[in-house]
Amino acid sequence: xxLSSLGEVYNFMKWRFxxxxxxxxxxxxxxxxxxxxxxxxxxGLNPARHEIVSVAWVIIxxxxxxxxxxxxxxxxxVQSLAQSPVYHGIDEEQLKRGASLEGIMNNLxxxxxxxxxxxxxxxxxxSFIQTHARKFGLEIRPDYMLDTLKIEKSRLLRQRQExxxxxxxxxxxxxxxxxxxxxxxxxLSDSLATAELLLAQVNHLDAEKHIKLSALM
Amino acid sequence: xxxxxxxxxxxxxxxxxxxxxxxxxxPSACAHYFVNHAEVVYLTVHNQDDALQxxxxxxxxxxxxxxxxxxxxxxxVTRLSTGDYFGYPSLLTGEEIQNQLEVQSPGLILMLPQxxxxxxxxxxxxxxxxxxxxxxxxxxxxxxxxxxxxxSERKISKLMAKSAVVIExxxxxxxxxxxxxxxxxxxxxxxxxxxxxxxxxxxxLRNRVLASGLDPLMPVSSIMTPEPKFIFENNRVFSALHLxxxxxxxxxxxxxxxxxxxxxxxxxDLLRLQNSDPVQLIGQxxxxxxxxxxxxxxxxxxxxxxSFSNTVEDFSFVGTLLSGxxxxxxxxxxxxxxxxxxKAPCSFSWICFGSQAREEQTLDSDQDNGLIFSNDIKPAERxxxxxxxxFVTSHLTExxxxxxxxxxxxxxxxxxxxVDEWTARFHHWITSPTPQAMLNCKIFFDxxxxxxxxxxxxxxxxxxxxxxxxxxFFAAMATDISTNSVPIGLFQQFKLQRxxxxxxxxxxxxxxxxxxxxxxxxxxxxxxxxHANTQARLKALKSHTILSTSDIYNLRDCWRFLTQxxxxxxxxxxxxxxxxxxxxxxxxxxxxxxxxxxxxIKQAQQACVFKFARGSL
Numbered sequence: 001x002x003l004s005s006l007g008e009v010y011n012f013m014k015w016r017f018x019x020x021x022x023x024x025x026x027x028x029x030x031x032x033x034x035x036x037x038x039x040x041x042x043x044g045l046n047p048a049r050h051e052i053v054s055v056a057w058v059i060i061x062x063x064x065x066x067x068x069x070x071x072x073x074x075x076x077x078v079q080s081l082a083q084s085p086v087y088h089g090i091d092e093e094q095l096k097r098g099a100s101l102e103g104i105m106n107n108l109x110x111x112x113x114x115x116x117x118x119x120x121x122x123x124x125x126x127s128f129i130q131t132h133a134r135k136f137g138l139e140i141r142p143d144y145m146l147d148t149l150k151i152e153k154s155r156l157l158r159q160r161q162e163x164x165x166x167x168x169x170x171x172x173x174x175x176x177x178x179x180x181x182x183x184x185x186x187x188l189s190d191s192l193a194t195a196e197l198l199l200a201q202v203n204h205l206d207a208e209k210h211i212k213l214s215a216l217m
Numbered sequence: 218x219x220x221x222x223x224x225x226x227x228x229x230x231x232x233x234x235x236x237x238x239x240x241x242x243x244p245s246a247c248a249h250y251f252v253n254h255a256e257v258v259y260l261t262v263h264n265q266d267d268a269l270q271x272x273x274x275x276x277x278x279x280x281x282x283x284x285x286x287x288x289x290x291x292x293x294v295t296r297l298s299t300g301d302y303f304g305y306p307s308l309l310t311g312e313e314i315q316n317q318l319e320v321q322s323p324g325l326i327l328m329l330p331q332x333x334x335x336x337x338x339x340x341x342x343x344x345x346x347x348x349x350x351x352x353x354x355x356x357x358x359x360x361x362x363x364x365x366x367x368x369s370e371r372k373i374s375k376l377m378a379k380s381a382v383v384i385e386x387x388x389x390x391x392x393x394x395x396x397x398x399x400x401x402x403x404x405x406x407x408x409x410x411x412x413x414x415x416x417x418x419x420x421x422l423r424n425r426v427l428a429s430g431l432d433p434l435m436p437v438s439s440i441m442t443p444e445p446k447f448i449f450e451n452n453r454v455f456s457a458l459h460l461x462x463x464x465x466x467x468x469x470x471x472x473x474x475x476x477x478x479x480x481x482x483x484x485x486d487l488l489r490l491q492n493s494d495p496v497q498l499i500g501q502x503x504x505x506x507x508x509x510x511x512x513x514x515x516x517x518x519x520x521x522x523x524s525f526s527n528t529v530e531d532f533s534f535v536g537t538l539l540s541g542x543x544x545x546x547x548x549x550x551x552x553x554x555x556x557x558x559x560k561a562p563c564s565f566s567w568i569c570f571g572s573q574a575r576e577e578q579t580l581d582s583d584q585d586n587g588l589i590f591s592n593d594i595k596p597a598e599r600x601x602x603x604x605x606x607x608f609v610t611s612h613l614t615e616x617x618x619x620x621x622x623x624x625x626x627x628x629x630x631x632x633x634x635x636v637d638e639w640t641a642r643f644h645h646w647i648t649s650p651t652p653q654a655m656l657n658c659k660i661f662f663d664x665x666x667x668x669x670x671x672x673x674x675x676x677x678x679x680x681x682x683x684x685x686x687x688x689x690f691f692a693a694m695a696t697d698i699s700t701n702s703v704p705i706g707l708f709q710q711f712k713l714q715r716x717x718x719x720x721x722x723x724x725x726x727x728x729x730x731x732x733x734x735x736x737x738x739x740x741x742x743x744x745x746x747x748h749a750n751t752q753a754r755l756k757a758l759k760s761h762t763i764l765s766t767s768d769i770y771n772l773r774d775c776w777r778f779l780t781q782x783x784x785x786x787x788x789x790x791x792x793x794x795x796x797x798x799x800x801x802x803x804x805x806x807x808x809x810x811x812x813x814x815x816x817x818i819k820q821a822q823q824a825c826v827f828k829f830a831r832g833s834l
Contacts, residue, residue, distance in 0.1 A: 031267060056226070063268060064328065065257035072226050178281055179325065180229070188226035192257075196325055199259035203323060 030202060030212060035060040036111055036142070037118040037195035039187045040125045041090070043081060047131040051078050053090055055104055056187035057111065058195045060118075063202075065195050072188040073107065074098025090186075105133045105140070112142040120170050120194045122147035146216050148173065148194055151201050173197055177204065227252055233280065234327070237300050239347035247341055254333035260284070261323040268326075269318060275328040276348075277304040282324015287317045296321075305348045308334050353813045373457055373471055374450040377480040381470075383408045386415075386438035390426055393417055393437040404468040406478050407441045413478050415441030418468055447472050450479055455534060458487055462541040465503050502545040508612050511549060515616035518542055519580055535784055536577035543573055546616055547586070548668040550609045561605070562598035565590040566669035566677075570625060574665035574749040575734065577780065581795035583619040584610060585660060586667070587632035589639055589677055602633050625660060636673065640680045650693035658694065662738055663749045682745065688829075691743060695829035698735045699822050703815040704728050711800050711812070723811075725786075726796035729779045732818050733772055736825050740764055743829075751776055763828075772821060775814040782811070 038057040044050030056072040058065050074090065076098035081091070099107075108129065119125040122145050133140045152173045156163045166172060170193055171181060177200035182193050202216065234240055234255075235248040256275075258268045260282060284297045294316055297303055307314045308331055329337075338345040382400045384393050386407050397405050397419070407415040417437055425440040426433060447470040448457050457469055467484040484500070498514065498521060505511045522535060547567055555561065571585035572578045586609075588602050606627030614620045627633055634642070643661065646654040666674040704712040704723055713721040734751050741754040744761045748754045755773045758764050764772075786798045800808055 063258060063264060067227070067230075067255050067257065068253055070227075178322075180233075180281055182229045184226075184228040186226050189229060192227060192230070196257060196259065199257070199325075200323075203259050203261040203264055 030216065031063050033116050033144075034114075035116045035118050035146070035195075035198070037065075037191050037198060038125060039119065039191035039194060040128055041187045042124075042128060043078070045124065047127045050128075051075070051080070052101070052104075052128055052132060053078055053081070053095075054098070054187045055108065056191045058188075058191050060195055060198070063199065065192065065199070067192075070188060070192070071107070071111075072186070073104050075101050075104060077101040101132060102136045105129075105136055105138050109133065109138050109140045112140055115142050116144045116146060117142040118146045118148065118194065118198055120147070120173075120190075120197070121149045146198070148197050148201060151198075151205075151216055152176075155201070155205070170194065170197065174200075177201070230255075230327075234278070237278065239341075239344050242343055243341050247337060247344065250333070250337060251327075251329055254329060256328045256330070258326050258328060259323065260318075260320060260326050262320045265318055265320055269314075274308055274314075274331040275304055276302060276308055276331075276334045278302050278327040278329070280325040280327055282326070283321040284324075285319040285321055287319050289315060302348075302351070305334075306352050309348060309352050350813075353809050354817075372450070373448055373452050373454060373482060374479075377450075377471055377482060377486075381406060381478045381480050383478060384417075384437060385409065386436060386441075388437050390422070390431070390433045390435055390437050390440060394422060394433075402481070403483065404481055405437075406470050406481065407437055408478055411477055413445070413447060413470055413472065413476070414438070415443045416445040416468055416470060417441045445470060448482070449474065454487065457482055459537060459541075461487070462499050462538070463544075465499065465545070467500070499541060499545045502542065502549055505549055505553075508550070508553060508615075511546060511553075511612070512616050515542075515546060518617060522580065536572075536575075536579065536780070539578040539580070539582070540573050540576040543578060543613070543618055544569075544667050546613060546618070547609055550612050551605065551668060554605050554608045558601070558604065561590075562601055563591040563594050564670040564673050565602060565605075566671065566674040567609075567627070567667040568664055568674060568677075569667050570664050571660050572663075574663040576665075576750045577730075579784065579796070581619070583621045584613055585621055585625045586610065586627050587625070587639075588627045588634075589669075589673060590633070590635055591670075591673060592635045592637050594635055599633075602627075603630070606633055623660075636677045636680060639677055643681060647687065647690045650690055652697070655693060655697045659735060659738070662742060663734075665749045678747070691739060692830040694735075694739045694742075695825045698732060698739065699826045699830075701728065701732055701735075703732065703819050703822075705812060705815045705819065713800070714797075721801075722794065722797040722799050724794070724797050725779050725783045729815065729818060730776065730783065730796075732822065733776045733779070736818075736821055737772060737776075739825060739829065768821065768824070771817045775817050778810060778814050782807070 036057050036059060038055070040055055041053040042050055043053060052075050054072065054074045057070065058067065059069040060066070074095055074097065076095055077100055078095055081095075117126070126145065129140055148170075149168050153163055153168055156167065170190065174193060174197050175181070177197065179193075179196055179200060182189050205216075231248060231252050234251050235245060240248045240251065255278075257280075258264075260268055279297050279299055279301045281299060284303075286294045286297060286303055288294050295301075303316075303318070304314065306312070338348070382396060382402050382404075383406045384396055386409055393405055397403070404416055404418040406413055407417060415438065417440060421440050421442070425431060431440065445468075446460055446464055446466060448460060450471050450473050460469060461467065461484055469482050471479045471482055473479055498517060501514050502511065505514060518539070522539065547569075551567065566589045567586065568589055569586045572582045573585060588606055590602060606629075610620065610626040610628040620626065625632055631642075646657050646661070650658075704714075706712050711723055713723060715721055737751050737754050737758070740758055740761075740763055741748065744758060744763060746754050746757045746761075748757055752773065755769050755776075758769055759766060782798060782803075783796055786796075800811065803811065
């Protein structure tokens with residue numbers, strides 16, 4: 001990661017390790033935060049070699065998922081779909097009707113500014129977003145990042161359970177909270193599935209109601 | 218990106234919404250619109266205040282989880298799970314949300330904001346109708362509850378001021394009198410090891426000690442009323458009043474769950490709660506020394522009913538009260554007859570049928586009664602009971618209880634008989650279900666003991682239970698019920714009858730309440746439930762599987778609603794035939810509720826025929 005100034009180092013530190021800076025803004029109540037729950041469909045797992053096929057997000061405001069503000073965008077610039085059609089059911093015909101990757105990244109930069117980014121396994125999605133944003137000289141910087149996978153993992157570890165990788169997959173996590181199974185998988189349905197999981201997780205942690213963002217990091 | 222584009226990708230949510238009524242009957246665009254404009258929350262005990270309160274109103278649709286909707290008084294209105302809606306009453310009426318939600322198991326809720334709901338209800342009439350109907354149904358069930366906060370619903374524990382005044386059985390009568398004097402009470406409970414053994418009242422000291430010259434140094438146990446009636450602290454005032462009316466007692470010990478005596482309620486305590494005085498009137502009826510006096514007292518009944526129905530919130534209680542008064546009249550008339558004509562030659566018991574047995578008598582109800590006597594009666598002794606039947610029923614008529622047009626009265630030989638004769642009559646009706654037999658079953662299967670030898674009545678009941686009830690009998694009953702239709706036309710309009718002077722009216726009894734009574738009776742007989750009262754039967758049916766809980770609640774709500782409407786019309790006397798109302802005098806809400814009630818009755822009739830008469834129609 002390239003950090004050009006001390007200020008940026010500070011900002012980065014504060015963003016990545018908020019607990020180090022006391023309760024700061026990460027101490028705000030989670031209910032008052034606006035969250036962008038995001039999912040990417042990818043052609044592979046390596047940000048340097050693989051591409052983003054589609055991006056989708058749903059918005060959580062005051063603890064409610066507002067479906068009308070959801071977005072789902074296909075990347076018309078995909079070079080090689082590879083095995084993707086098999087997994088995602090998206091073919092080149094559909095992609096032609098999508099948006100340019102630059103447009104998508106601009107959209108993302110706008111929506112994530114000052115918000116909290118949430119993914120299931122955030123590390124993967126975030127590395128793809130950063131890599132591709134940089135191509136267009138864009139800086140995408142949400143205020144904070146949450147990861148439903150990590151939240152689940154630490155919850156299971158707290159309960160002294162053995163945690164296998166399979167147990168941390170999105171459908172397995174949802175089942176633990178009695179959330180319905182999803183039949184259709186695409187970036188949007190997965191981002192909604194992640195958002196619902198986050199609400200369930202927060203409310204199971206949230207015995208005294210007003211949980212703070214930092215408690216989820 | 219267009220909105221339909223988003224929903225297409227949320228196929229699971231979309232297909233969930235599309236499967237729910239009313240969306241399953243509407244164009245798919247309607248469900249699309251719902252999903253596009255919905256919000257999603259995960260509702261738990263901890264966040265429900267944050268999630269549900271706020272400026273904005275929503276239609277809520279449960280996706281997962283279990284929630285109880287609880288009304289202001291804390292009673293559960295309904296249990297909500299996947300596919301159930303809530304919040305629509307306030308969307309439809311614009312009023313504040315009244316009910317509270319209790320989270321039984323947390324889960325996901327889809328919320329549609331008011332503006333989007335309004336758009337859909339204007340765009341799709343079917344959707345609007347669906348929620349208006351659901352709202353009416355909810356109102357119907359809350360109708361009764363809204364009014365049930367009167368004194369008769371209060372807990373006994375709220376009424377007791379003094380703590381228990383007790384004395385041991387070995388104590389002398391003098392000691393008991395001294396305790397009563399120092400505590401300033403008119404009765405004392407006799408307890409042994411904390412258990413209630415008996416009650417001694419002022420009246421006992423007078424009648425059983427002074428008047429009979431008993432030694433006041435005898436133990437108090439010699440004059441107490443052993444095994445007295447009692448009531449639990451959690452029972453309602455209503456139940457206490459009922460017990461007092463039934464047994465003509467003025468002191469009722471109150472026990473807690475562990476049967477430890479807590480105190481005493483007296484009829485004076487109850488009188489203080491309300492201004493009219495049914496307890497007193499019943500007491501006077503029991504004391505009346507002549508038939509003239511009884512008739513004078515009976516004249517007060519309509520006046521009493523009118524003033525009483527203004528203070529009582531549970532209208533069905535008025536039926537109980539009137540039946541209680543009739544019971545009192547019959548018991549006292551019997552005693553007066555015995556005084557004049559001597560003791561009965563063998564044991565006997567008064568039995569009542571129909572509305573008196575169901576405890577839903579009205580001012581227009583007629584007599585339905587009979588006499589049971591012992592199997593070892595000699596032929597010559599039957600004349601005594603013929604005179605008794607004639608005496609009681611004719612005086613009852615003069616007291617204002619109409620003679621039965623169908624002659625179901627103990628003055629009729631067919632309504633007198635030994636235990637075996639009565640059993641044979643019932644057996645005959647059950648095994649040969651002719652229309653007349655069906656009519657008889659409707660009347661005679663609602664029966665209750667009034668006075669006389671209780672053991673005799675019980676032996677009759679025991680024999681009745683042994684009569685095997687046949688499928689054919691139930692099929693005939695169900696078919697018979699279905700021939701009576703509710704007065705609702707194809708287009709949801711009332712079908713009115715016309716009286717001679719051309720005023721239009723609806724008969725609430727024969728075309729509403731009677732159908733519910735008939736339906737409930739069939740189910741109760743099928744399940745071997747012994748109660749005669751329709752509400753008691755419905756309550757008992759809850760522990761059987763023959764009817765679902767919601768069917769039971771629907772029938773109960775309809776019954777209460779119609780009963781109340783009928784009583785209101787009787788009190789305001791609208792110059793219409795008895796039990797009838799003119800729907801134009803109802804409020805628009807009442808008209809809606811009435812239609813809904815008739816609709817539910819029709820459904821219940823169809824279900825009953827389906828259950829019992831499948832194939833025989």
